[in-house]
Amino acid sequence: MSRIGNAPVPIPSGVNVNVDGSLITVTGPKGELSQRLTGALEVTQQESTLEIKRTSEDKEQRSLHGLYRTLVNNMVIGVTTGFRKDLEISGVGYRAAKEGDTLVLSVGYSHPVRVQPPPDITYVVETPTRISVQGVDKQAVGEQAAKIRSVREPEPYKGKGIRYANEVIRRKAGKTGARK
Numbered sequence: 001m002s003r004i005g006n007a008p009v010p011i012p013s014g015v016n017v018n019v020d021g022s023l024i025t026v027t028g029p030k031g032e033l034s035q036r037l038t039g040a041l042e043v044t045q046q047e048s049t050l051e052i053k054r055t056s057e058d059k060e061q062r063s064l065h066g067l068y069r070t071l072v073n074n075m076v077i078g079v080t081t082g083f084r085k086d087l088e089i090s091g092v093g094y095r096a097a098k099e100g101d102t103l104v105l106s107v108g109y110s111h112p113v114r115v116q117p118p119p120d121i122t123y124v125v126e127t128p129t130r131i132s133v134q135g136v137d138k139q140a141v142g143e144q145a146a147k148i149r150s151v152r153e154p155e156p157y158k159g160k161g162i163r164y165a166n167e168v169i170r171r172k173a174g175k176t177g178a179r180k
Contacts, residue, residue: 003066004065004066004069004070005052005054005065005066005068005069007069008046008049008050008051009049009050009051009052009069009072009073009076010048010049010076011045011048011049011050011076012076012080014028014029014080015027015028015076015079015080016028017045017050017076019043019045019050022036022037022038022039022041023035023036023037024036024037024043024072024075026072026075026076026078026079027079028076028078028079028080029079029080030078030079030080030081030082030136031078031079031120031136032079033075033078033079033136033137034075035068035071035072035075037052037068038061038064038068040054040055040056040058040061041053041054041055041061041064041065041068042054042055043072050072050076052065052068052069052072074138077138078135078136078137078138079136082134082135082136083134083135083136083137083138083141084132084133084134084141085132085133085141085142085144085145085164086130086131086132086133086164086165086166087130087131087132087133087145087148087149087162087163087164087165088129088130088131088162088163088164088165089105089107089128089129089130089131089161089162090129090154090159090160090161090163091107091108091152091158091160091161092160093106093108094106094107094108094129094152094160094161094162095128095129096125096128096129096131097125097128098123098125099114101116101117101122101123102114102115102116102117103115103117103123103125103131103148105148105151105152105162107151107152107161107162108152108160109152113151115147115148115151117144118140118144120135120136120137120140121133121134121135121140121141121144122134122135130165131148131162133145133148145164148162149162149163149164154167154169156169156170156171156172157171157172157174159171
């Protein structure tokens, strides 16, 4: 029994949900998202809730039940409030800037690194050391944040690099002086 899959998805006012067979399309003030479900899941829509039920009890369908409920819930949250991942840059001379839509990172290389956003993602540079990745699709926001972080991952000795805002970097002790 899936506890997550059995919970109904609340639909706030201003959000339109269209169920066309196995394709669910959610439209809201921030945009539109769609997701195709597997054939063994049924979607029923009441006035302000959406319920996802499975038609068979085999192991694969039981495991996908909670997943698809969560994906549909994330679509509803994305088109109403959106998702955001915050990144912090630490290091002497490390900074970020925006040129149009392009994110320009100066993180210790001989050249600035330019990152182009996909069509549904926006980058916000709050300060030269804080970046925010925003969008309606939770997976796309996380993927872009990971791509920016991979430009210069934080190193364990001084902690220099790009890290998530709530990430804790485990620090290592450096070399100790050799005694003679």
